Amino acid sequence: MPDFRHEQQHGGLVAGVDEVGRGPLAGPVVAAAVVFACGVPADLAAIIDDSKKLKPAVREAIAERLPHVPGVAIGVGAASTAEIDRINIYHASHLAMQRAVARLPVRPDHVLVDGNKIPDFGCSAQAIVGGDGISLSIAAASIMAKVVRDRIMARLDMRWPDYGWEKNAGYGTAVHRQALLHAGVTPHHRKTFGTVRRQMEHSKTEMRA
Structure with a gap:
């Protein structure tokens, strides 16, 4: 389980940062930054973990509670599908993380980032591979x-129901790929991603035939 050791090694305010949504065929990439200025309550620390390991109901419960924890600061940032297509998913992920840190109501003295690359946050930072399973701040951000x-994709699903985004969050499931074949590409698809790009090329070929 994640712990608070990395945060305690640094003085001042330490933010944990993580992003979600690098792999999907549709939707934005979203990042969050979380600062526990007064530490993490023991009962909350006992259930916070890498978001991928938690059931949706547990994630929702933690996300609802976090803003009410004394000393917690939260910032959320995103990069759109247009930005992903323009600057690529790697740089878009960094942009989302920078926006998340910039939207914190406090300025952190140090940032812990999940992964092995560090965006420019304007302060000292440390990359931690597998950080969402190591640092409580990063895990909370994840x-x-x-x-x-997930909430964004559920809202988009209401307008574009063929693709199953409420359940697959934009990932390339069989349902999603089948819908691409029959319903085509939406404005929310990442047009530089191979599966989507090939479908667009196929549709152009069919139109010319």
Whole structure:
């Protein structure tokens, strides 16, 4: 389980940052930044983990509670599908993380980032591979980012119901890929991603035939 050791090694305010949504064929990439200025309550620390390991109901419960924890600051940022297509998913992920940190109501002295690359946050930072399973701040950020992104995809699903986004969050499931064949590409699809790009090329070929 994640713990608070990395945060305690640094003085001042430490933010944990993580992003969600690099792999989907549709939707934005979303990042969150979380600061526990007064530490993490023991009962909350006992259930916070990498968002991928938690059931949706648990993620939702944690996300609902986090804003009410004393000393907690939360920032959320995103990069749109247009930005993903323009600057690629790697740079868009960094942009979302920078926006999340910029939207914190406090300025962190240090940032812990899940992964092995560090965006420019304007302060000292440390990359931690597998950080969402190591640092409580990063794990909390992964939960917030996942919950926010899932809610976005659920709202988009109401307008574009063929693709199953409420359940697959934009990932390339069989249902999603089948819908691409029959319903086509939406404005929310990442047009530079291979599966989507090939479908667009196929549709152009059919139109010319």
